[in-house]
Amino acid sequence: MAQHSEKAKARLNSVNAALESGSLATVQRLINSGLAPQDVAHLLESSPPKVREILWELVDSELEGEVLQHLSEELQGHFLRDMTAEQVANVTSDLDIDDVADILQQLPERVTQEVLDVMDQQDRSRLEQVLGYPEDSAGGLMNTDTITIRADITLEVVLRYLRRHKELPDMTDALLVVNRNNEFIGSLSLRKLLVGDPQQTVREVMSTDTRVIHASQHETEVAKLFERHDLVSAPVVDAQGQLLGRITIDDVVDVIRETADHSLMSMAGLDDEEDTFAPALKTSRRRAVWLGINLITAFMASAVIGLFDATIEKVVALAVLMPIVASMGGIAGSQVLTLVIRGQALGHLSSANFRWLFNRELIVAAINGVLWALVIAAITLLWFGDPGIAAIIGAAIIINLLVAAVSGAALPLIMKARGIDPALAGSVVLTTVTDVVGFLSFLGLATLFYL
Amino acid sequence: MAQHSEKAKARLNSVNAALESGSLATVQRLINSGLAPQDVAHLLESSPPKVREILWELVDSELEGEVLQHLSEELQGHFLRDMTAEQVANVTSDLDIDDVADILQQLPERVTQEVLDVMDQQDRSRLEQVLGYPEDSAGGLMNTDTITIRADITLEVVLRYLRRHKELPDMTDALLVVNRNNEFIGSLSLRKLLVGDPQQTVREVMSTDTRVIHASQHETEVAKLFERHDLVSAPVVDAQGQLLGRITIDDVVDVIRETADHSLMSMAGLDDEEDTFAPALKTSRRRAVWLGINLITAFMASAVIGLFDATIEKVVALAVLMPIVASMGGIAGSQVLTLVIRGQALGHLSSANFRWLFNRELIVAAINGVLWALVIAAITLLWFGDPGIAAIIGAAIIINLLVAAVSGAALPLIMKARGIDPALAGSVVLTTVTDVVGFLSFLGLATLFYL
Known part of the structure; x- marks a missing residue:
């Protein structure tokens, strides 16, 4: 019978039940025969540290490699740290070259060399080729398990040649055609091979x-290509056009997931490889850095308010209302910032259309600035019965929304040009700008025109 | 020669250059013969409204369907609005059923019916089957172009049967095996078909x-299954086990991209289908709603400050420092919120491990609370030379960071259980909590213990 995903879920639930009742023998049996390695990896990712260690101990050593391959980099590094070079070489011996390369990249340089030393010659040279490229390049993502053929043979011969294999590599949707210099000249999809006349040549x-x-090429470029052209696999060549290997959609899906994850997590100052169940101390240390950076911007805002303490002392209503100006600016700015960061990620933004976008954002800020300035001024008038303060908060809102639009649109471009990640640094800088401008315009206008 | 992605980029650049110099004939030629439909779609997505209209006019009518298929839903809807039912039926006639269904879902009910009426019988009944399922379910995502075979024939026969086809459907990596009741019983991958002994039966x-x-099943469940098990395609069955069609990885990649995009955009109150180059008025209207919601929470914070105006009048330093308490709470809370929302999206969170996570977050908040309370108290002491205010701001920071952790962790769960999207509503509610608690604890403690 076909395996339903409900079954996998039911099995996962029985593992959890067995864990809670403490029957480790049952857990061990379920992990090693009932669950797919992917599901065991998911179970490990979803477990608090102590349970995780127990579960990992129960995984059969021949399954460890398969499970490792599906873990996040952070967890891979965690489990690999306790292994010897021989153990690492053993558990990774059955995996795809690109997955082994990913795993080895979690190890210190010295250990990676030790692992390479105990591998057999063929695996080592293949692996060294992949490791020679940056992790986030096409070379680091590729697999070397390609089936190559020549152009001048018939489909009949290809079919006979394939039957000599016991199996074809995973995700093989096409055979790659090379010339005698191993230069890539074309591809023969399995679909075409199956419907073609056996007497035709590959070239035809x-x-x-x-x-x-x-x-x-950078991995995000690769992902865009796969997404846009609905590819399952694509050949990878070097600068001379020689075939090196191929990239498959399963690895591209990981890149897409990680890139999207990266923006979301970065905007909250989190690492996208962050383990949901990292221990408290580790988590505290990482979060502390982000809080510290934000504290600096908060004190800058306070310093601005401090400039106007004499004004606030005379008109306490200003202290009551000032967070509104800062907060509206922050919200409006972060909308523009997010839109531009996403536009950058999707490749929609260029110098040709940025000017249009920038002007559009200024118009939007003007429209919403006037609209909400009127609403806020009206509420202020009703609350404090003071037309002066109402007029001043209205003006401050318009100023801050315009400044928010300019910063939200320009910051990601400036940062990207300087090699700073806008998803990470954009929101902190933006908030600093909208807080400072918000307090400065509101309290400054009040000091100038109201007192 | 093989087509390089650099070439596609160069072509896109020449379209932009031709557009700027106003030579529409060149643009037309490039669009209709030089660029892939995906690249034309990308060009449309990256263009301001007026340029977009001009470009769309230049697209040959036989290419319109292919281009439409690669556009975002918002743009699909925009261009379809001006077409008659016959035109829609025409441009979509060569597309996959699931893509046609997606496009039709952008039309008003009445128009969809008109389009169905002018289609041929076979297309209509297939389409009606897909349209019968919700857009975000597996049924709405599936394609009906499956090749099915019986289990009792030999591979030899299968190979001959395939050769009778002119081509196999895109993304076909396996043939689906059904019994006489059209119930799915297994699949024969092309890879196995090619290496297998021709005399073996399909069943073997x-x-x-x-x-x-x-x-x-919901599309996000489908995406998880594809991601976890590295699938290229998977069969779709109804409740009786009868084969309905199949889902392919290209559509799943879109789901993954959209789901990830949704979290990022929602957290800034943006629609994930939002067009980067929507006109100013449309954009203003959408953004205004989010600003209005946030204004309500800002006024709630102001109301809390208003309770303590007498206190602030006496000690202006409180007004200067109070944004720090609110801001640190907001940052700490949004980190927890983002982590939990991502954990929910990845399926890592369950009732079994949530208690652990909740406790971890409380410990992290306590550690960072004490750490930053000391730092902030020290700076306050240096700045204002007042140990009383220093002690009070320290205490308020600890309280607000603890409350932020509790809300950040609990809100997404409560919201999800009530059918509210935490990515959309989470940050507004969280900010309200951390602002109100921040101002209340700081100004409240000052009123109680300092005056």
Whole structure:
């Protein structure tokens, strides 16, 4: 019978039940025979540290590699730290080269070399090729398990050649056609091979407009190509056009997931590889840094307020109302910031259309500035019965929303040009700007025109 | 020669150059022969409204369907609005059923019916089947272009049967095996078909542990299954186990992208289908709603400050320092909130491990609370030379960080249980809590112990 995802869920639940009742033998049996390695990895990711250690002890050593491959980098590093080079070489011996490379990159340089030393010659040279490229490049993402053929043979011969294999590599949707110099010249999809006339040659049937990826391309470029052209796999070549390997959609899906995750987590000052169940001390240390950075901006805002303490002393209503100006600016700015950061990620923004976007945001800020300035002024008038303060808060709102739009649109571009990640630094800088401008405009206008 | 992505980029640049120089004939030629439909769609997405209208006019009518399929829902709706039912039926005639269904879902009910009426019988009945399921379910995501075979034939026969096709559907990585009642019983991957002995029967070679998807499953469940098990396609069955169609990885990648996008955009109160280049008025209207909601919470914070105006009048330093307490609480809370929302999205959180996470967050809040309370108290002491205010702000920081941790962890769970999207509503409610508690604890403690 076909395996339903409900079954997997039910099994996962029985593991949890067995864990709670403390029957480790049952847990061990379920982990090693009932669950797929992916599900065991998911179970480990979803467990608090102590339970995690117990579960990992129960995983059969021949399954460890498969499970490791599906763990986050943080957890991979955690479990690998306690292994010897021989153990690492053993558990990774059955995995795809690109997955082994990912795992080895979690180890210190010295240990990686030790692991390479105990591997067999073929695995080592393949692995060294992948490790020679940056982790976030196409070369670091590629697999070397390609099936290559020549263009001048018939499909009949290809079919006979394939039957000599016991199995084809996972995610093989096409055979790659190379010339005698191992240069990539085209691809023959399995779908075409199956419907083609066996007497035709590969050259007659192969497709020559295949999207080719250069080993040095960044992984986000690769992901865009896969997404836009609905690819399952794509050949990777070096600068000379020689075939190095191929990239498959499963690894690209991970890149897409991680890139999207990165923006979300960065905007809250979190690491996207952050383990949901990291221990309290580790978590505290990481969060403390972000709180410290934000504290500096908070004190800058306070310093601005401090400039006007004499004004506030005379008109306490200003202290009551001032957070509104800062908060509205922060919200409006973060909307623009998020839109621009997403536009950058999707590749929608260029110098050609940025001016249009910038002007649009200024118009939007003006419209919403006037609208909400009127609403806030009206409420202020009703609350404090003072037309002066009402007029001043209205003016401050308009100023802050315009400044928020300018900063929200410009900051990501400036940061990206300087190599700073806008998702990480954008919101802190933006909040500083909208807080400072908000307090400065409101309290400053009050000091100038009201007292 | 193989087509490089640099070439596509160069072509896109020449379109932009031609657009700027106003030579529309060149643009038209490039769009209709030089660029892939995906790239034309990308060009439309990246263009301001007026340029967009001009470009769309230049797209050949036979390419319109292909281009439409790659546009965001918002833009699909925009261009479809001006078409007649016949035109819609025409431009979509060559597309996959699931893509046509997506496009039709952008039309008013009445128009969809008109389009169905002018389609041929077979297309209509297939389409009605897909349209019968919610857009965000497996049924709405599936395609009906499956190749099915019986279990008792030999691979030899399968190979001959396939050769009768001119081509196999895109993303076909397996043939689906059904019994005489059209119930799904297994799948035969092309990879196995190619290496298998031609005399073996399908039953001997097929895999029976294929992940099967139920038409009613939610699309995010489907995406998790594809991600976790590295699938290229998966069969979809109804409640009786009858094969309905299949889901392919290209559509799942879109789901993954949209789900991730949704969290990021929602947290800034933006619609994830939001067009980066929407006109100013439309954008203003959407943003105004979010600003209005946040204004309510800002006034609630002001009302809390207003309770203590007498206290502030006596000690202006309180007004200067109070934003620090609120801001630190907001930052700490949003970190917990983001972590929990991501944990929910990844399926890492359950009632079994939530208690652990909740306690961890309380410990982290206590550690960071004490740490930053000391730092802030020390700075306050240096700044105002007043140990009383220093002690009070320290205490308020600890209280607000603890409350922020509790709200950040609990809000997403409470909201999810009530069917509210935590990514959308979480940050507003959280900020309200940390602002109100921040001002209340700081000004309240000052009123009680300092005056």
